[in-house]
Amino acid sequence: MSKSDKMPRGAAERGSGAGSDPSETVEAMPHDLTGQPRAGSGRRAFLGGVALGAAALGAARRARAADRTEIGFASAKFFGKETVAQVVEMYNSSQGRVHVSYDELPPPSDSTAVHQLLVQQLARRNGSPDVFTQDVIWIAEFAGAGWALALDDAFGAEVRKDYFPGVGVACTWGGKLTALPWFIDSGMLYYRTDLLGGAKVPETWDELVKIAQATQKSGGARFGFLWQGKQAEVLVCDLVSFITGNGGAILGPDGKTVLLDEEKTVAAVEFMRDTIAGTKISPQDVLSWDEEPSRRPFTGGQAAFLRNWSYVYTIAQDPKVSSVVGKVGVAPLPHFAGGQSSACLGGYQYGVNASTKKREAALDFVHWMSSPATQLHFATELGLAPTRAAVFDEPALAKSQPFMQTLKPVFVGATPRPVTPKYAQVTLVLQSAVSRALAEGNVKQALSGAKERIATIVGS
Numbered sequence: 001m002s003k004s005d006k007m008p009r010g011a012a013e014r015g016s017g018a019g020s021d022p023s024e025t026v027e028a029m030p031h032d033l034t035g036q037p038r039a040g041s042g043r044r045a046f047l048g049g050v051a052l053g054a055a056a057l058g059a060a061r062r063a064r065a066a067d068r069t070e071i072g073f074a075s076a077k078f079f080g081k082e083t084v085a086q087v088v089e090m091y092n093s094s095q096g097r098v099h100v101s102y103d104e105l106p107p108p109s110d111s112t113a114v115h116q117l118l119v120q121q122l123a124r125r126n127g128s129p130d131v132f133t134q135d136v137i138w139i140a141e142f143a144g145a146g147w148a149l150a151l152d153d154a155f156g157a158e159v160r161k162d163y164f165p166g167v168g169v170a171c172t173w174g175g176k177l178t179a180l181p182w183f184i185d186s187g188m189l190y191y192r193t194d195l196l197g198g199a200k201v202p203e204t205w206d207e208l209v210k211i212a213q214a215t216q217k218s219g220g221a222r223f224g225f226l227w228q229g230k231q232a233e234v235l236v237c238d239l240v241s242f243i244t245g246n247g248g249a250i251l252g253p254d255g256k257t258v259l260l261d262e263e264k265t266v267a268a269v270e271f272m273r274d275t276i277a278g279t280k281i282s283p284q285d286v287l288s289w290d291e292e293p294s295r296r297p298f299t300g301g302q303a304a305f306l307r308n309w310s311y312v313y314t315i316a317q318d319p320k321v322s323s324v325v326g327k328v329g330v331a332p333l334p335h336f337a338g339g340q341s342s343a344c345l346g347g348y349q350y351g352v353n354a355s356t357k358k359r360e361a362a363l364d365f366v367h368w369m370s371s372p373a374t375q376l377h378f379a380t381e382l383g384l385a386p387t388r389a390a391v392f393d394e395p396a397l398a399k400s401q402p403f404m405q406t407l408k409p410v411f412v413g414a415t416p417r418p419v420t421p422k423y424a425q426v427t428l429v430l431q432s433a434v435s436r437a438l439a440e441g442n443v444k445q446a447l448s449g450a451k452e453r454i455a456t457i458v459g460s
């Protein structure tokens, strides 16, 4: 990690630019997670910033709270050993220029609700919230509506090159950077190392089915494989990895041709249904489970395999809530014969409200939130994988989240869901068609119906 990458730059270093509130004054002092002025270089300085306590500095600085620029920040709720609220407080304690009020939205698994709340606020164009986080699937919509400030001037090419290129592309719409990377999520396979019975970690779905059934039969675990079949956004995430793991796709490369009734796609969805109705490696309950309900039986020791996001690892290693500490491995999701493993790209990114009246303060905050030190903190404390390439190589990450480094290709090579400003409509069609197909079994018919509806939405 080069010296210039280590700590956020102060606001004044970045210049102000049109649209900022002239009355807004933001003291320029580069700072790290502790509020220490930027000093020193090398890994020690970088990591030392994370370890020092912020309380004493915070108390002194809170005394000056009245002089601060107040901004609002809305984000879905994430948790691990810490919460987003705690990280926001670290920012507040780290400096005396800006104070952030955090509005905690529902968790990301409640995607439709989070989306609606953000749309309602942003559509008012009154500058509130000044900063928000957005699921990677909404970037096109929010940028297309003119709600997200273009960040190209504030975060130039020399900053952007530090992020994984795929996330950079996902944060760009209409040639403008309208989101700043926060974390990458990617679907992966959690497995019980003690239940493999000498078999290698499954690379194909056939292999997984065999091990899962053998484990259920021997009484090693009640459930073979847990995933998320609830009529919700996560179902589309699971769908993408099954379909693309069989060489299929939802949309063609032109972004308009809908490929949902192709043979490979239909076969992938039939496999999903079969896990419940045929091979019975998954309980009927997965049809009403999103992330957490599917995670709990796994960390409770009742399942051989689980598809989920990276946040699960930290929980699985916590003896207070997990009965499988030290017995969990993480691997790329299996693929179908002749296909390739494919993870669905997830993750949230920062956005600055195009109508903010506190532009400099908002930029200062997102700069800090996306800095190397804060990204490392989010990774070690909340299990959220960094979008900065150099942070992925930090020894502290290897220590707390070893799977992230071994599965780096899974994160950086994840497959996006359809990229369109109309994604919010597309996903509702997919969720309802696939959930009906899973429950009733008329897979081809359900997918053909969805194909017609999505073609109308994306305009082919």
Ligand code: GLC
Pocket (backbone or CB within 6 Å): 108, 109, 110, 111, 135, 136, 137, 185, 233, 234, 237, 291, 309, 345, 346, 347, 348
């Ligand atoms: C995770 C992903 C997000 C996805 C959501 C679905 O939070 O990061 O992209 O939409 O799960 O539940």
